[in-house]
Amino acid sequence: MLKVVDETKKAFLTGNETVAWAALAAGADIMFGYPITPQNEVMHYWTRLAPRYGRDFLQTEDEISAGFTVCGAVQAGKKAFTATAGPGNVLMQEPFGMAEAMRLPLFAIIQQRGGPSSGTVVYSQQEVALTTYGGNGEGYRIVYSTATHQEIYDYTIKGFNVAWKYRFPTFLLGDGYQAKMREPLEMYDPEEKGIKLEPTYPLVGLPGKIGEGREPQHLCNIYSLEEELYEVVMKLSADYERIAPDLVEWQEHSCEDADIIILTHGIVSRAADDAVKALRAQGIKAGYFRPITLRPYPSQQLREAIAKSGAKILLIAESSYGQFERLTKQEIYGETIKIEHLYMPGVGIVDYDIINKVKSVL
């Protein structure tokens, strides 16, 4: 097969394009998709590149189908993915739920746009609740919230691996700004970096006879009895809780002696990082904490950061109206630190927004 990345080097890309290249480098076989801004260039670039590398693409009639075709393809042992945003993410909750129920290695890129409804095509962080806990299940999903193009590249590769290793639906949660902005990143061949690509395998049509050569595959998303479902959900819970400590990822700095910890995720973390450095230069003891995984959430690590700093205030800044704060509160229930917030739904947050807010609450 033609090599996707010949040599490790810096390149200048948009976020959507980064997804397409990373998916190729990760050995994705097929993308299913339906157009929606701001993820369109994931499809544009995938469809331009896929034929060169013998990969496939299918544009489905809507997002529901795009999600279900991914569910189907992964059962056939294909490394499949989709990308969507906003209302598309809403429609895909049904197939995402199926992936949760059937433990399918589904991987989806979400480039958040403004909501509710069609909202804007531009940017927001309003798909946090939907991506972490959407659907009629218990939210057994793995969600990476990226902040840079390098992370988009790294976590696209990782996302496929994690999906196939743990078999919970896995998401890369970006946003319209990350999708469209352009910056340098290092493109590499994952295997040359020592990243093992998880093998894919069919879940159906297996050789052998059930009961003789092999066990049956229980790929099921509907049950007749309450007790059957109970057993399944309890097993899902136990499995998820067992792997959660291995999955959590976070970033933290300057928390040791912080009076105020700034909590952000995704692209807003870039503003928080700048803000903490500027505040420190002004003698204000600010700390930085950022969950990279929103599901599972690095609760223990955040609790520890609060405890060791003795900080009096946790400032949560988000481009939504409290979705990230609600998620955080349920994860650190019992902490007595005062919580302040900066809500800017659908609007970008820059360092001085955070700096001004910090100064107003200290």
Place this chain on the structure above:
Amino acid sequence: MLRTQFNSARVVEAYVGEYASGKSEMAINRALELKSQGRQVTLVDLDTVEPFYTLRPLKELLEQKGLTVIGFSRPEAFGLGETGAMLTPAARWALRREGDIIFDVGYGVYGARTLNLVEEADTSTELRVIAVLNYSRPMTGSKARIIEYIKELGRVDALVANTHLGDETTLEVIEEGTRIIIECAGELGIPVDYIAIDKKFAGEWNLELFAIPVKWITRYMPAAMW
């Protein structure tokens, strides 16, 4: 002196090329360069493909600098939703205006075809279609890819060598990219009009390296959030 300027041939250029290759940046810088020579310049936003990174948020700033800008401003686009990507009617007649005309065209093959919407674009003897190339863009990241890409684009009269890595650009990156682009131009039989380099390298770049003019670029587009 004024008379000489009015008598000189006017500049009519359309910037085309790959997504994020630097078309808008080149168009803005070229328009401002001409303006600084005391010329009358109209900058036309023809980008119907990607309304995100266009001139739109910069329109007011560019008008303050003396350019005539044909394109939607943010307030004019307010309330249009996704149809905000449509063309301003004045763009269609841009070639009938006096003075220099610089078109910022949408990306790719379909972007380049937007030029068809401009009256007399196919018959104009003044129009030059200029493809912007950044060797650090993976789609144009090798000699073979550049040649394939330019052939796909349709009419291309000249190239601009615009290799950079944003904030991580180095002299070596620019030099390697420029060398490859010049080689491609030779094979394609298309001239390289100029090498575009961030003005922060003005003191360090060796002007003797290539026998092609260098234009020092001010980066306006990082401020162009939709």
